[in-house]
Amino acid sequence: MQDFKGRVKKIMAVVSGGILLAAAPLFASPKYAIDENTMDEGAIEIDRFISSDTCSGCHSQIFEQWENSMHHLAHKDPVYSRVSQFLRKGLTDKEEIKEAESCVKCHTPVGHITGFPKKVSDDLSKTPEIAAQGIQCDYCHSAYKIKQMYNNGLVLNPGQGEDDPGIKYGPFDDCEPDFHEAKYSGLHTESRICGTCHDVKHVAFGTDLETTYTEWKNSPYNSTDPQKRVECQGCHMYQRPGIPATGSTPRPENPGSATDYSDERPHIFTHYFVGANAAVPGKFDGQIKGEMAIERLQNAATLSVDTSRIKKKKLKVTVTNSGAGHSIPTGVGDLRQVWLEITILNKAGKTRFQTGVLDDKHLLPKDALIFQTVFGDGKGNPVINLAKARQVLSDNRIKAKQSVTQTIKLPTFPGKGSTVTVRLLYRSMPQKVLNLIPGKPFEPLPVVEMAKVQKKI
Ligand code: HEC
Ligand code: HEC
Ligand code: HEC
Ligand code: HEC
Ligand code: HEC
Structure with a gap:
């Protein structure tokens, strides 16, 4: 602290563009x-x-x-x-x-x-x-x-x-x-x-x-x-x-x-x-x-997958909010995208089932299992523009320290020796919304892997 007056002077000189101010005030x-x-x-x-x-x-x-x-x-x-x-x-x-x-x-x-x-x-x-x-x-x-x-x-x-x-x-x-x-x-x-x-x-x-x-x-x-x-x-x-x-x-x-x-x-x-x-x-x-x-996102949630009923063409995936002090996602919950990407490959490495995989235009398929808020126009129709949001139509985000289980129905039993891979992914905004905005196209936003599990059947 010995030179604090000197420091104040220096700071004041910087802030006042070289003019030293009286120290009194x-x-x-x-x-x-x-x-x-x-x-x-x-x-x-x-x-x-x-x-x-x-x-x-x-x-x-x-x-x-x-x-x-x-x-x-x-x-x-x-x-x-x-x-x-x-x-x-x-x-x-x-x-x-x-x-x-x-x-x-x-x-x-x-x-x-x-x-x-x-x-x-x-x-x-x-x-x-x-x-x-x-x-x-x-x-x-x-x-x-x-x-x-x-x-x-x-x-x-x-x-x-x-x-x-x-x-x-x-x-x-x-x-x-x-x-x-x-x-x-x-x-x-x-x-x-x-x-x-x-x-x-x-x-x-x-x-x-x-x-x-x-x-x-x-x-x-x-x-x-x-x-x-x-x-x-x-x-x-x-x-x-x-x-x-x-x-x-x-x-x-x-x-x-x-x-x-x-x-x-x-x-x-x-x-x-x-x-x-x-x-x-x-x-x-x-x-x-x-x-x-x-790093924050990778320490926010955990994933588990239950394949015990896969012969009956059922898969259960549980997501637990283990690290966030609020829902996942939070903030602009209608824009933030947290979703499950599931891929099942059979013994020969052929794809038997897929959901939540982004297409080559970075769009998320309509049937993806996504955790989000959806706003409505007051008559039950979803709206993208916040300014028109007269109601919350749905909100399935994962609350702090809570778990959500999704049951997925598979079209067929993928067979013994197949591998189930589940990833929980995050993106801060849908490509669909970015595409609506006129002017220079946005670069695709990064997709962050929050958690991943893999299981052999
Ligand atoms: C000339 C140096 C200097 C400048 C410039 C300065 N501070 Fe400080 N500030 C200090 C010192 C020294 C402390 C005390 C630190 C301690 O006791 O650990 C402090 C403490 C603080 C505290 C803690 C107060 C408390 O009671 O908890 C805040 C908040 C703070 N400053 C904000 C600011 C903000 C905002 C600015 C810019 C507008 C600013 N400071 C500019 C030197 C400065
Ligand atoms: C969004 C509000 C916010 C902004 C912006 C912000 N601070 Fe703080 N700052 C806080 C809060 C809140 C705390 C005390 C946290 C607590 O005690 O739990 C804090 C603590 C401090 C302290 C006390 C020392 C410490 O870190 O523990 C200083 C000094 C300080 N801030 C300076 C600054 C300076 C300088 C800036 C800008 C570069 C700044 N703050 C910007 C909210 C803010
Ligand atoms: C127990 C730790 C913890 C506490 C307490 C906590 N957060 Fe968070 N926060 C996280 C983690 C982990 C993430 C990343 C996962 C996510 O986005 O939800 C996060 C993300 C966020 C985000 C970005 C959300 C998004 O998806 O865009 C905001 C904003 C935020 N927190 C604000 C807050 C505010 C405000 C509070 C207090 C009211 C708070 N947080 C309390 C852990 C915490
Ligand atoms: C009461 C405060 C508040 C007001 C008013 C507000 N915002 Fe925000 N906004 C926030 C906070 C807090 C976040 C961060 C939440 C998060 O990270 O998910 C945010 C984040 C955003 C983001 C995300 C930005 C990014 O880089 O991903 C957009 C877009 C946004 N706001 C748009 C708007 C628009 C448009 C309005 C006016 C119609 C608005 N906000 C009014 C508090 C506000
Ligand atoms: C004056 C209003 C205001 C206050 C006070 C404020 N925030 Fe924010 N905060 C915002 C806005 C607005 C944004 C989003 C900016 C954007 O995305 O363009 C934001 C963004 C954030 C983010 C980043 C979100 C993301 O998506 O990465 C975190 C984390 C956050 N705030 C935490 C806090 C914490 C913790 C405090 C209290 C110490 C706090 N904020 C106080 C308005 C505020």
């Missing part, structure tokens, strides 16, 4: 007036937020973990941007339009709360750089309270920009940073801070579009026994390369320093925020975060 203890009823569009001036680049001056490791995470990319993510533009097109119903315009509230939260962009159809090329950083450091660390547990109900208390950075809320109750003030926030240690964005309701129809937080809340991980309780942070902020930190793998502490110069602590929460998306972060950061997503 840095150490003052200003009180900010908070009006929690004005947490809506344009409630806060953009100048009050600080770029994540500034935080990286001292928190360089945390910054590198967060950089190119799906939180950093939430606004720039080409899949999200093209899907949201596509869904907005051609709508005429007022309430459907309201939903299709609302995406920026979570994907560009600094922009939304500071007044631009207000909606998906704004000229997004004019998005200020700080807002284009998606869910960035100062956004999460200015949050101190929640007003509603869905559609981003965070209440914020940012400082006044770089020359008066204000309070950063976090898990430590004993820290004395130099640049900014710090305050212990119990909220940051709870699933609720994640859940307010990870539960999404249709803004007009109230349909549950994403329910990750509710799924966790109803799971055994939300236990009153501290030995069994695991918050979102307990899995997603313990992961680092080689340590997937799921419900079925160890979640060891990560000793280290929160900055480049402060004392070591027993655990520093990692900021990779890896989920299941291997395609998007992998593209931006040269694979590391993509590989971590694969």
Whole structure:
């Protein structure tokens, strides 16, 4: 800590483009007036937020973990941007339009709360750089309270920009940073801070579009026994390369320093925020975060196959959610694809049965055994456009720590000496949906093998 004043000066020089600022406001203890009823569009001036680049001056490791995470990319993510533009097109119903315009509230939260962009159809090329950083450091660390547990109900208390950075809320109750003030926030240690964005309701129809937080809340991980309780942070902020930190793998502490110069602590929460998306972060950061997503997926579920009734042309496959703190898949459960690929080869190696095999156009056959949510138009017809989702038609995703068994009827007994191979596969979006989006075709998304079993008959 001996040279912290020198460091602050260096940082301030960087952030103010070479102009050194007076040190006085840095150490003052200003009180900010908070009006929690004005947490809506344009409630806060953009100048009050600080770029994540500034935080990286001292928190360089945390910054590198967060950089190119799906939180950093939430606004720039080409899949999200093209899907949201596509869904907005051609709508005429007022309430459907309201939903299709609302995406920026979570994907560009600094922009939304500071007044631009207000909606998906704004000229997004004019998005200020700080807002284009998606869910960035100062956004999460200015949050101190929640007003509603869905559609981003965070209440914020940012400082006044770089020359008066204000309070950063976090898990430590004993820290004395130099640049900014710090305050212990119990909220940051709870699933609720994640859940307010990870539960999404249709803004007009109230349909549950994403329910990750509710799924966790109803799971055994939300236990009153501290030995069994695991918050979102307990899995997603313990992961680092080689340590997937799921419900079925160890979640060891990560000793280290929160900055480049402060004392070591027993655990520093990692900021990779890896989920299941291997395609998007992998593209931006040269694979590391993509590989971590694969590692997470490979420690999420187990498979077993029962061939005892195969002579009667029946096969039973059981999938167990052993590692996720919510359903598999979770999040955008209508888009994520988790399915069973089954192949039976006879003794001579000839295919006797197949299901769930992608065709050469990367399309999944209609009869594939898939775990997903299907939305409806209110009259029982499935819809692809979230904006039209008036009901949940079906949801057969696998809940935390639960098993689902599928019985498959075979056309014939494949014969003695045949081999049954079952794979559980993941893809973050159907090719069918990608094909609908006008413009440059998307590269096919990676298919990740979550689990595999093989059995000889
Ligand atoms: C000049 C260096 C410096 C800069 C720049 C900086 N911090 Fe810090 N920050 C620290 C130090 C030092 C600590 C205390 C670390 C410790 O005690 O282990 C800290 C602690 C924190 C904490 C923990 C607070 C708590 O009570 O749990 C958070 C959160 C935080 N910083 C967020 C940020 C954010 C967000 C930014 C950018 C807007 C930022 N910091 C910029 C030096 C800095
Ligand atoms: C999605 C919200 C979110 C974002 C974005 C985010 N953090 Fe955090 N951060 C948290 C939470 C939550 C914790 C505490 C976890 C706990 O205690 O369970 C935390 C902890 C910290 C801490 C305390 C030390 C530690 O890691 O244990 C620091 C410092 C910090 N964050 C800095 C940053 C910086 C710098 C950035 C941007 C590069 C950033 N955070 C981005 C949510 C976020
Ligand atoms: C301000 C809203 C917001 C908050 C708060 C938030 N998230 Fe997110 N999170 C998002 C959005 C939006 C995305 C998706 C971005 C995309 O895919 O384009 C996302 C993506 C993720 C992903 C990656 C998903 C994937 O498919 O790979 C993980 C993991 C994640 N969040 C975990 C967390 C955790 C843990 C917390 C709490 C510490 C948290 N989030 C807090 C909005 C938020
Ligand atoms: C017990 C460990 C564990 C806990 C607790 C946990 N997760 Fe996860 N999470 C996982 C695993 C494993 C995966 C990969 C499998 C999957 O996609 O479901 C995952 C995937 C995700 C994804 C990507 C989903 C997809 O398929 O696109 C998001 C988003 C996410 N988690 C958010 C959260 C949030 C928010 C919480 C807290 C409400 C949370 N997680 C709690 C283990 C956990
Ligand atoms: C309340 C917060 C919230 C709102 C509002 C929201 N999203 Fe998201 N979005 C998320 C979260 C959280 C994830 C990550 C879930 C996951 O990984 O499965 C996500 C992920 C996505 C993804 C997956 C991106 C990828 O790379 O695979 C798409 C596409 C998406 N959202 C589209 C939209 C559209 C379109 C809208 C507006 C109609 C919207 N979102 C509104 C929170 C939100």
